[in-house]
Amino acid sequence: MSDEQQFRTERRKENAAAPRERLPGEWPTRREFIKRVGAFALAAGGTAALWKALRDPEGERGKPQEPVFRLKNYRVAPPTGAKVLGVARGSRYDLMLKMAIGAIGGIEHFIRPGDVVLIKPNVAFDRAPKLGATTNPEVLGALIRLVREAGASEIRVADNPIESPENCFAKTGIADATHQAGAKLYMPTPASFEMLEVPGAKLIARWPFFYRPFRGVEKVIGIAPIKDHNLCHASMTTKNWYGLLGGRRNQFHQDIHNIVADLALMMAPTFVVLDASRVLLKNGPTGGDLSDVMEGHTLIAATDQIAADAFGFSEILARKGDLPQYLYHARDRGLGNPDWRSVAIKEEQVG
């Protein structure tokens, strides 16, 4: 028998005689004991405490808590003697804008040096500017330059088009006009929408709003083309705010007139510009054929968007009879005066 074999045999005999017990060398050190048991107590207690903190017996805490925000009132009280509507006719947009805005108080009155200004054109569709379905980029460019001259520190242009944003901004000429005039373009992304609360709104008391470009903004100017529209008869400056909303806005058509009145409540702009350089007379609001479009040679500035829309409907589109329902709804809710003949107005031929 080798030594190894002998050792094993003896060892096994030894082991068989004595059941296994914990030998002195098999005890953990005090430090080890405290460390391990402490770690267990910490892990068990920590999990219990965490579970208690995260406990949600009704399941309500786990639902997303959507923060809501409200829009500021962007209006500026007009100076004494200012008109409500300024109507400029001609073909030089810079001069026409100056005149029209001059009539309602002058750009320097509305825009203070250092202001961050947001301009909202209508860029709803992927259409060439000539087709009149979107804001005229030359008019937008002239407006941006005017606001810049008034000392605005930053000018932003934003819209949430119906068709794909990049294409719409590019093919309407709005992107180029914005960049050439030195303004910043904001295109919508899912992350740029937040929940807007509109107190008193009938249908959009809470609705996702294209809020990112509105952060830190002091003044808001709407600049909308004037277009035929089957359901609401005409799309002008109040309907233009539709382009700031997200979510299921295809449901708006179930009650479009109350929606547009809600839009007038939602947005109290510094002033609006009704761009009647081109007028989409029929087949709106998309158009698509040059024969749908009439040269309008008119720009209107207004501190009352309802009056501007009423003027546009009767005078530019030259529609007879009742105004679109939404203008009356807005009037009834104290949001403006659709009786444009009774408001102060200045009309002039320039350039």
Add this chain to the structure above:
Amino acid sequence: MSCGCGKDGGCEKPVFFAKEPPGTNGVKAPWWMKAFRITRVRVFSQAFFFGLFFFFIYVTWFSRLKGYPVSLFLEVDPLVGIATAIATHTVYRHLVWSLWLIIPTLLLGRWFCNWMCPYGTLHQFIGWLFNTRRNIDKIAINRYRSIFQLKYIILVVFILLAAFGSLQIGLLDPICIMYRTFTTGIAPANDLAVSSIGGAPWQLFKPGTEEYRVFYATWFVGLVFLGLVGMNLVIPRFFCRVLCPLGALLGFLSRFALWRIDRDVTRCTDCNLCLAHCEGASDPQAALRKSECFVCFNCIDDCPEDALSFRFLPVKKPVLTRQPLSKLPETEVAWPALPRRQLLLTGVLGVLAYPLVRLSAAVNPRAFDKKAIRPPGSVAEPEFLERCIKCDQCINVCPTNVLQPATLMQAGLEGLWTPVMDMRIGFCQLNCTLCSEVCPTGAIQKISTEKKLGVGRYAAAGPISVGTAFFNHGRCLPWAMETPCVVCEEVCPVSPKAIGTYDEQVKRWDGTMVILNKPYMRPELCIGCGICEHECPVADDKAVYVTAVGETRSKDRSLLLRSRQT
């Protein structure tokens, strides 16, 4: 006394683990010591928990429900608790009970796998029943293999997906697999047996419905189940060792366990007999892999040298007073064996898995499947996918069989086997909220009938709608076939009814006069319960059918401008 190994007096084992008590050479052990040795207690425990699980499945039914905690196994499942906590940052209702598993695991290791888990029990039982291996082959097959790392990879991927908001643990969580398979496979198979054979023994577990339940997913769920159980013949406890994400999580927690199997290297002769019945393949013959050990105690039972014991805080490197007998001096591998580089790759895999599941149009608000109708009380879809573990308990309890595990077409991989309603098979019973009662994670939140119906303090919010019914005039008897009908209007359970009729007298083709009540929908009243579709006599392609649009759980899938959110 001899244990059969032929060595005289070398086989005594300590009390409690011993087949015979020590120091009683030649004297038989009393019966109780054999009966209550710990491996046997373990088998009792497994049988008890398997029976309990079976009982819970059985009583998950309206007339048997009483107050039993039928989803208990899911609620104590730490993978469910932890993964939903990561996805939702909350711990829903009874999920705090996962502490009852987390704390013992931190003390004792993965005992759950071999003492409580019904799926583990099933695997062990099947492996035992069909075992054809000789001892030497058992020892070989029970050695640790690197493929066992796979479960940690699966766990990390699932946890990352949960962090992104896509809960996929239910695909492989053993408790979810068990509930799902019993719900969509075994229970309806029993229904079928009762309806086609009748009598005992099937009648013992008589189904709740008169008709046997049917599921689109049975074949798929069943094949996965059978395949995984069958793998036991290739590798014992294949699922538990290789795939189980819950086992991986418990294995991770076991790293900190205060107790473990300890091998005395001055006694161990490296005979490897401890591997013969090792359930976890945790290398008890060498350095014990704490994260793989199921604490089944078979190794202690099998050790002829009394070298193994289950010890509180064993020392990794004891100060030996005698020369070791074993040639393998190591005693412990604490961490799960997942090399750092592999862990990194796993992380990348988890990040890539998210777009893989999330970019399915089926779960997007722009293209959700019209037939993916969620049960009432369900949270909005993104939150639903953070919570649903595909356990299908809601489907198990549903009295009308309307709830179905979603197919790949309806819900993509992300929503596979989540509950949707098929109104041809059943309908959502007006005064029933059972699915919301049994949901362990709050994907379907616990609602009262008041809330479901929009009465009492929920009157302002209105009833919960799960969808909207639409008419197909071309197939509707009064609209298209000069034939009176309006079963749909008759069964519409809301008041006032969501289905109205235009009543017209017409002269039929044969000259007889007939009054036709042509039905139409009042969408603001429809709750999408689908009883109209279920009862419509145009059986194969119903003339009225519910689709998911108009559900009130979120604005994303609403139909009307003046839509309600509940």
